[in-house]
Amino acid sequence: LPIEDTQVNHTNDANYPTVNDALNHLLNPAPVIESFTIDKSVFEMGTVVNDLTFSWKVNKTMDKQSINSYGDIPSTDTKKTLYGMGLKANAKFTLTVSDASGRSATADASIKFQLSNYIGTLKSATPTNAELLLLRHILSDNAAMQNQYVNATGGKYIYIAVPATYGLDVSRIMVGDHVCTDWTVSPVQITNANGYDAPDTLFRPTRIQPASGVHFDVIPDERRKL
Numbered sequence: 395l396p397i398e399d400t401q402v403n404h405t406n407d408a409n410y411p412t413v414n415d416a417l418n419h420l421l422n423p424a425p426v427i428e429s430f431t432i433d434k435s436v437f438e439m440g441t442v443v444n445d446l447t448f449s450w451k452v453n454k455t456m457d458k459q460s461i462n463s464y465g466d467i468p469s470t471d472t473k474k475t476l477y478g479m480g481l482k483a484n485a486k487f488t489l490t491v492s493d494a495s496g497r498s499a500t501a502d503a504s505i506k507f508q509l510s511n512y513i514g515t516l517k518s519a520t521p522t523n524a525e526l527l528l529l530r531h532i533l534s535d536n537a538a539m540q541n542q543y544v545n546a547t548g549g550k551y552i553y554i555a556v557p558a559t560y561g562l563d564v565s566r567i568m569v570g571d572h573v574c575t576d577w578t579v580s581p582v583q584i585t586n587a588n589g590y591d592a593p594d595t596l597f598r599p600t601r602i603q604p605a606s607g608v609h610f611d612v613i614p615d616e617r618r619k620l
Contacts, residue, residue: 422493422495423453423454424493424497424499425452425453425454425456425491425492425493425497425498425499426452426453426499427450427451427452427489427491427499427500427501428450428451428452428453429449429450429451429501430448430449430450430489430501430502430503431448431449431450431503432446432447432448432449432487432503432504432505433446433447433448433449434446434505435503435504435505435506436505436506436507436508436533437505437506437507437508437533438507438508438509438510438533438586438587438588438590439507439508439509439586439588439590439592440482440586440587440588440589440590441482441507441588442480442481442482442588443479443480443481443482443505444477444478444479444480444481445475445476445477445478445479446475446476446479446481446487446505447473447474447475447476448461448473448474448475448476448487448489448503449472449473450472450473450489450501451472452472452491452499454493455469455470456469456491456492456493457469457492457493457494458490458491458492459471459489459490459491459492460489460490461474461476461487461488461489461490462487462488464476481505482507483507484504484505484506484507485504485505486502486503486504487502487503487504487505488500488501488502489501489502489503506535508533508534508535509533509534509535509557509592510531510532510533510534510586511531511532511534511537511539511554511555511556511557511612512526512529512530512531512532512553512554512555512556512584512594513529513530513532513539513542513544513553513554513555513610514528514529514530514544514552514553515544515545515546515550515551515552515553516528516529516550516551516553517548517549517550517551518551519551519598521553523583523584523585526553526555526582526584526596527584527586527587529553529555530542531586536560536614536615537556537557537560537561537562537566537612537614537615538612538613538614538615539554539610539611539612540611540612541609541611542609542610542611542612543607543608543609543610544607544608544610545605545606545607545608546602546603546604546605546606546608547604547605547606548604549602549604550602551598551599551602552598552599552603552608553596553597553598554567554596554597554598554610554612555582555584555594555595555596555597556594556595556612557592557593557594557595558581558592558593558594558595559593560595561615562595562597562612562615564577564579564597566612566613566615567597567610567611567612567613568610568611568612568613569608569609569610570608570609574599576599576600576601577597577598577599577600578597578598578599578600579595579596579597580595580596580598581593581594581595581596582594582595582596
């Protein structure tokens, strides 16, 4: 004779009052998104992001999948490239999955746009915008630049430029293990390669320092972080 699940003893769990409930939980678990990532998540200000590739991992094959309002995704897919997005500002994307029982799960991933910090050497004492763009640039959301080395041989000036909104002052610039206050500080406008214009603060030592491996640290200041 068939045995009803209510007639079989099992671990007492208020969430699964019958064996059938417990087995269903084991054999048909609720949806879980184990990871959700974007192939690239940080871009320079002024960039137009048209294409993004999303990858994810779930604990089982889903019945339905979608990312934001970009339409349904085949249930067996774990990767999707969206084209022609035209994004210019920070954006959040939500992956929504649901199983055949209608249970669902979501996960978020974001992209963000940042300004650049610049560091390097140039021969010019009054560099042009084009010359400043030759400096090494580091995407950041504050002025911090740790463990940077520059080669100042050949009659070159050392330069550091950061967005004016980051509030960098000479007390946070370490040369070797010491704070160096011997800087010429001036406001500049830097237009990056994407055509995005921002006010920057430009730091240049008042004298050429002909060393091949000058070590710099710009100390973070969380109070001024945007």
